[in-house]
Structures are given as C-alpha cells and as structure tokens.
Amino acid sequence: MKPAKKIVPDFFSAFFMFPFGIRECSGDKVKKLRETFSKSGWILEKYDVGTGFDYNEYVYFYPYIWDILFTADKVNQKKDEIEGVHFFRYSFSNNHPRIVVQHQNYTTNSGKHEIQLAVKNVFLHLFPIGVGILIFEIIHQTKGQIDDYSLQDLLFFTNGFRRIYPPFIFSTHRKHLRSDNLWTYLPSSTQEKSPFQLTEDGIKLALGAVNKLECAEEVILEIDREKIENNYSASEIIWSESEKYYKPNISLIIRRFLDNDEFSYKNGDYSPIIDDRMFVHSFYSINPDFIWQKEEKNIQKEQTNIWNIVFIQRLKRQFQNSFNSDSLDFSSDVWYQMIHIDWGAPTCANKLMQSEILKACSYGRWSDWGTFYGFSRFSSVTLTNINAVPFLYNHFQSLYYQIAVLLLFYRGALLNFSDRSERLSKEIHQLNDTPTAEMKNILRKVETLHRDFLLFRNRYWFREVTAQDQGIEIFDIWNNQLRNKELMEDVQLEIKELFGYVDTTYEKTISKAINILTVLGAVFFPLAIITGLYGINAEFGNLIFKFPLNDIPFFSILWSFIVFITLFYLAYQIMKHIFKDLLENEKYEPLELKELLQKSLNAFKKEK
Numbered sequence: 001m002k003p004a005k006k007i008v009p010d011f012f013s014a015f016f017m018f019p020f021g022i023r024e025c026s027g028d029k030v031k032k033l034r035e036t037f038s039k040s041g042w043i044l045e046k047y048d049v050g051t052g053f054d055y056n057e058y059v060y061f062y063p064y065i066w067d068i069l070f071t072a073d074k075v076n077q078k079k080d081e082i083e084g085v086h087f088f089r090y091s092f093s094n095n096h097p098r099i100v101v102q103h104q105n106y107t108t109n110s111g112k113h114e115i116q117l118a119v120k121n122v123f124l125h126l127f128p129i130g131v132g133i134l135i136f137e138i139i140h141q142t143k144g145q146i147d148d149y150s151l152q153d154l155l156f157f158t159n160g161f162r163r164i165y166p167p168f169i170f171s172t173h174r175k176h177l178r179s180d181n182l183w184t185y186l187p188s189s190t191q192e193k194s195p196f197q198l199t200e201d202g203i204k205l206a207l208g209a210v211n212k213l214e215c216a217e218e219v220i221l222e223i224d225r226e227k228i229e230n231n232y233s234a235s236e237i238i239w240s241e242s243e244k245y246y247k248p249n250i251s252l253i254i255r256r257f258l259d260n261d262e263f264s265y266k267n268g269d270y271s272p273i274i275d276d277r278m279f280v281h282s283f284y285s286i287n288p289d290f291i292w293q294k295e296e297k298n299i300q301k302e303q304t305n306i307w308n309i310v311f312i313q314r315l316k317r318q319f320q321n322s323f324n325s326d327s328l329d330f331s332s333d334v335w336y337q338m339i340h341i342d343w344g345a346p347t348c349a350n351k352l353m354q355s356e357i358l359k360a361c362s363y364g365r366w367s368d369w370g371t372f373y374g375f376s377r378f379s380s381v382t383l384t385n386i387n388a389v390p391f392l393y394n395h396f397q398s399l400y401y402q403i404a405v406l407l408l409f410y411r412g413a414l415l416n417f418s419d420r421s422e423r424l425s426k427e428i429h430q431l432n433d434t435p436t437a438e439m440k441n442i443l444r445k446v447e448t449l450h451r452d453f454l455l456f457r458n459r460y461w462f463r464e465v466t467a468q469d470q471g472i473e474i475f476d477i478w479n480n481q482l483r484n485k486e487l488m489e490d491v492q493l494e495i496k497e498l499f500g501y502v503d504t505t506y507e508k509t510i511s512k513a514i515n516i517l518t519v520l521g522a523v524f525f526p527l528a529i530i531t532g533l534y535g536i537n538a539e540f541g542n543l544i545f546k547f548p549l550n551d552i553p554f555f556s557i558l559w560s561f562i563v564f565i566t567l568f569y570l571a572y573q574i575m576k577h578i579f580k581d582l583l584e585n586e587k588y589e590p591l592e593l594k595e596l597l598q599k600s601l602n603a604f605k606k607e608k
Helices: 027-039 052-060 063-069 150-160 252-258 306-320 330-340 352-363 386-396 397-429 435-460 469-484 485-532 553-578 578-585 588-608
Strands: 011-024 043-046 084-091 099-103 114-127 131-141 196-198 202-204 217-223 226-231 234-240 245-248 270-272 279-285 291-296 300-303 372-374 379-384 539-540 544-545
Touching: 011 150, 011 379, 011 386, 011 397, 027 043, 043 306, 052 397, 063 397, 084 588, 099 150, 114 150, 114 397, 131 150, 131 252, 131 397, 150 330, 196 469, 202 588, 217 252, 245 397, 270 279, 279 397, 306 330, 330 352, 330 372, 330 379, 372 469, 379 386, 379 397, 386 397, 397 435, 397 485, 435 485, 469 485
Parallel strands: 279 379
Antiparallel strands: 011 131, 011 270, 011 279, 043 084, 084 114, 099 114, 099 217, 114 131, 196 202, 202 234, 217 226, 234 245, 291 300, 372 379, 539 544
16 A cells, blocks of 8 residues: 555645636726626625634735735725735535546545545735736544545546646557657557547647546536536547647536636637646645554554654654755655655655755755655645644645735736747747837737836846845745746846837838938938029019029939939839849749739838
8 A cells, every 4th residue: 555545634724726817907807807797796805804713814925915815804905906916705505616637547435436525715816917816615523433435536636626737648649659660669558549630729639548647537526516527538629710720628516617708718808828737836734643444354443544653753863964965764755745746656766866856846944843845846835734724724824825816916917028028029930020119019919028128127026025034035025936936037138138129120111211201301402402493583672683593404304303313213222122022042942923013012012
C-alpha cells in the first residue's frame, strides 16, 4: 500500500482558484459586469474593519495594498468604485453544494468510485485591469470512520476538481503514431478509432476511443437542486469566432457561475490565463494522535494511526536536513505529492532533482513545531497538527488567502498584457505597406496598452506588501515560484519595444506625407509668386499702375515650365510605387506582373 493511502488527515480545506482574463476590459465594462453578476446570484461583499476577522486582514498589509484587495464602505467610500477590486460571494438558495469526483480506475476505502466534499463558499474577485478570479472553497472534517478519506483520496479529489479541461489524451490511433513500425507491436485491442469527431460547432473529443485520460472521468456539482455533470470523456474543442482559433471548452462547473446572457466563454468574453489547472491553496491537519476505526477480519477496532505519527516525525527530520538527497524517504515523497498534487506517485523520479525542488519550494520557519509550508507554480500547502488548527486555519483563510489572490492577480495581469501585445503584433504584421489610417488605429491601441501597463506597474505592482517578517518571506518564496518578477521584466520590455516600433513607424508614415507636401509646396511656391505678380495692379487716385512683367512672354514660358516640373514629379511618384517591387524581385510571370502593377497603383491611391 502506498504511504499516502495510509495517512489520514483529520481536517482538510482548499481554495480552488480560477484566474481568467476579460477581453477588452475597461472601467465601464467592469461596472457593467458588476451589475450583471449582481443579477445572477452574486452578492457584493464589503469589508468592515470594525470586525476582528476583517481588521486582521486589513492592517496586515501596507496601505497601498488596500485598494487592490478590499472593497469596504468605511475604507474606500471616497474612491472611485471602478478603480478598486469587486469582491463577490455567491448566494446559495438551499444547503451548501457538494463536489463529486469520479473515475473508473480509482476506488476509495469504502469501495466507491467517487469522492465527494462540501463546497463552503464560492467567491469572485474582479480587478480593474481585465483580470478576474473565481474561487471555490472546499472543506472536509474527518469523522474517524472506516470510510474516511485518506491523504491519497484527497489528493485524487484535488487533482480531479482542479482540471479545467483534459490536459492530455493517450491515443493509439494509427495516424497519431510517429512510425508505422510501432503499430505492429501494439495489441489489436488498442487499435481504436480516432478520438476526434467533427461537429457543427467545432471538434468534439470522442474520448471513449482513448485508452487513458489524464484527469478525473467526471466531476459533478450538486447545487440548489441542480446537478451539473462535467464529463471529461465528452469534452469539446470549440471554434471561437471572436478570437479566430480553436480552443478547449472549459469545465461546465466554472461556466455555471461565470456565463450569462452578456458574458460567456464561448463568445470569447473571458479565457483562462494560466493553463489547464486551477490554482489550489490547501490546508491539511494530520494529527499524530488521530484515532481511526480500522477493520480487521470483519471486526472494527479503534487504534492510533501510526502512519500519521511516523510521517510527521520523518518530515520534521527532512526539514532539519534541508531535504538532503541522501536522506530522502517516504515522507519527502509524500510531501512532494502534497505540494505538486500528485495523487498516484511523485512526478519526479530523480532524488537529486527532487531534493533541489523541495529545497526551493519548502518554507520551514515552524517545522520543529509541526507546521510546514510548501509553494509551487500552481499550488500552496499548509500542513500542521491538530493543536495549531484554529489559529493557523484563521491565517490560512484570511492573510495567506489574500497573498494568493494578490499574486494570482499579478500573474494574470502580466499574462493578459502579454496576450494583448501579441495580438497587436499580429495586427501590425498583417498590414500592407502600413497605411496611415490603419497604423493610426493600431497606435491608439498600443497607447492604451502602454497606459494600462504603466497604471499596473506604478499603482498595483509591489515587491513587498506587508511589514510582517513571515508575510515577507512567504510572499517572496511564492512569488519566485510563480516567476512573476521575470515575467514582469519580459512583459515590460515587450510592450516598450512594441510601443517604440509602432510610434516610429507611424512617425515615418507621417514624415513621408509631410515630405511630399513640402516638395509640392516648394514647387508651387514660385508659381504662386509669379501668379501673384501677374495679377498685381495698383490704383493711386486717378493713377493706375500695371506691373510691367505681365506683358513679358518669358514669364508665360516660365509658368509652363513649372507646371511641367510638377507633373513630372507626380509621374515619378507613380512610377516609383509601380516599380518598387519589380526592383526587389528578379522575374515575374505576366499575370503576376499585372497583379503587382494593380497592387502598387492601389497602394499609391491609398497614400494620396
């Protein structure tokens, strides 16, 4: 039996966080979304710093963080409501819902093919720079019965529920194999149909034709007398008309809370901005003195779970030894599974590499007292014993919850900026000879992107958010795991270069037009003077003065010569555009030459 199967937590809680990007988000759109969600079961939560729980969260952070995290009557009543975060809580009509995770290849202690846990709350954070976070709060209290969930059961549930769409399918269809020779070594039973079927809306995964599905088979939400079944074995790849590409269809459970008549995933109004997983902020209590009902030879006996005791003792030793590769044992494997949510086995089969990973993502300030912290790119874990649960669980669901929200906002905003920059780069690439009107429109979009990024960097991005030592340490190690600092530098350089390129290109286009006008002005300026001289007549009382040059034919010849020069210059510009591509290419077919001449003439007309 695997060690994670023998360890039984007496308390488990987790926040499943789904960060998403909002397309074309602005202050007005955020306000509209606030009104839309308020009509669909969401209640706008507001912090009251007069209560102990909210007060602790509030004073834990620096004042410049308050606008990002808190919406409060007494805190932000003088500020523009659009500038701050909108924090919602979903209102359940009846009892709290539950989540059921099923898989045909997994069996719990009771022999069932499913694991079900209660949903305590569903939250929604809307941020002003096109980022939202949907959060499910899950809670489970072990009762000491035979069918209690083991640590492996809870890891299986966590891994199943966090999946937004199937991350990987193992297909044995012939056309998906790299070599025909490999096909001869596969048994005939694995020679199945293609997992893909074309439908009117896109491509549907017929996962019944797939040997292995790297996630739960089905996740069910039971809420307000409604049953929502998200069957991963019948997932789809849908076509997004607004985004012009195929994309996996995300979980129906997520869409149940976010989709409405004015805001939907299928229409491209929002999209995942990390990967196929929700971020998991989890809390485990593993009590060394936990009494477990164990069945032996059809007799139920009460006994202390020895594995709980041994695991906590060994894990303390691992933290003391800084996860030295020579001393790694089953406790380090289980700890690695908890941090990386590996319900089967650790996904690192190299002890030296596992040692380095655990050193980087483990935080052991309180490890000698039986409290351990771990952080990865897609999860965080707080593990403690029963004596510290009330105090630490309060911190877990308040202070560290807010740090998780803040860091996900940072990462989501940066990835959203990078996505917007990529889309604008694609628009620039598709332009032909950078027409002035289209380039001006792109310049406006780039200026908006640049303005939003400056607002984010100067108002929302901070490398230190609290004066508390433990808060600083947790924020730093968590931020390093998410690689937000490196991402910030990359996005900043990307937007700076994009803005510089578009601005320079637009300036060149304007300068070119100005140069043409300047030359034309220089040509017509002598003509204007001469024409004026031709028409000069002055009257002084009875004396009439007529400019004598009007009678000289030479100036008529000069005027004609200037007109000829002007027409010649215009003809030169036309021919320059016509033969521009001819000079850059060696030869053309007659039909291609005709199309090229037509294209050049059209470009010249647009410029004029």
